[in-house]
Amino acid sequence: MVKEMSGTLFALASDVKIQVEFNPAKVGAYRLIGYENRALADEDFNDDKKDAGEIGVGHRVTALYEIIPVGAAGQPTVDPLKYQKTKKNDSDSKTQYANELMTVKLRYKPLQTSESVLLSTVVKDNKxxxxxxxxxxxxxxxxxxxxxxxxxxxxxxxxxxxxxxxxxxxxxxxxxxxxxxxxxxxxxxxxxxxxx
Structure with missing residues (x-):
């Protein structure tokens, strides 16, 4: 408890939000394991007024996803969308993002600030x-x-x-x-x- 105490008492960042965007050319379906009660609407990711979690000194957050590749068995079936664009990315985009599995975005407010900072990284499909x-x-x-x-x-x-x-x-x-x-x-x- 002594080792965990400082991380609980001293937050490094507030309103920490994570958003993951999967490449539809690679990922047919996905499921977040755990954190079901911490889901955030897509539009709330950029809203600095929305309350989110804190991260303390020495803490880590791990999110695991079960991913089903495009074309693999076990993908849920969904009716085609009527009002949404369903056209795949054009060939230039497919080539440009061919080895990307997902993009992970992290938004947080540094201590004693009201404006969030955005970090973004691409996760390659290393198989x-x-x-x-x-x-x-x-x-x-x-x-x-x-x-x-x-x-x-x-x-x-x-x-x-x-x-x-x-x-x-x-x-x-x-x-x-x-x-x-x-x-x-x-x-x-x-x-x-x-x-x-």
Whole structure:
């Protein structure tokens, strides 16, 4: 609690908002895992009057998306839109953005200011296998899987306790504070309790 206290007491930024725009040439469907209660209307992203979250000293925010590539099985079917433009980007745009998976925008208000600052970055489509990703990503994926199993999520089809444990143990890293080891013990305990 002592280590977490300073991050709670001292905010670095207020009204932090994140907006993700997926490239429709690459992403057929997506689902945000967790944060369902923190959804923000698209038009509220640029509105500095809308209240959003705070980020404290030493804190990180992780958002995971399940992505279904264009043309893959499992995409939801939607009737064609009547009043919206449905025409795909022209060939120049397709070429220009061909290796982009998404654009992530972050808007925040620095301390003691009322006007927000915008940061934007493009995420390339690197097509990494799960085993090729970093420890932090794999560990976050194991935590998301754990949450889905605990909540008996309809999206947890095929996720097993064994997979979560293997993923978490393989991504434990140096774990100086012991938080990851504590999570692994928690998953092991939950697995035992669900078997009873």
């Amino acid at each position: 990494l296998a799960l085993e090729e990703t970093g420890n932090d990503f794999r560990f976050a994926a194991s935590v998301a899987g754990f949450g889905m199993l605990l909540s008996d999520s309809e999206h947890a089809d095929g996720v097993t306790w064994s997979q979560i444990l293997t993923l978490a143990k393989g991504a434990k890293g140096t774990d100086e504070e012991g938080y990851r080891a504590e999570f692994i013990r928690l998953v092991e305990t939950a697995e035992i309790l669900t078997e009873k």
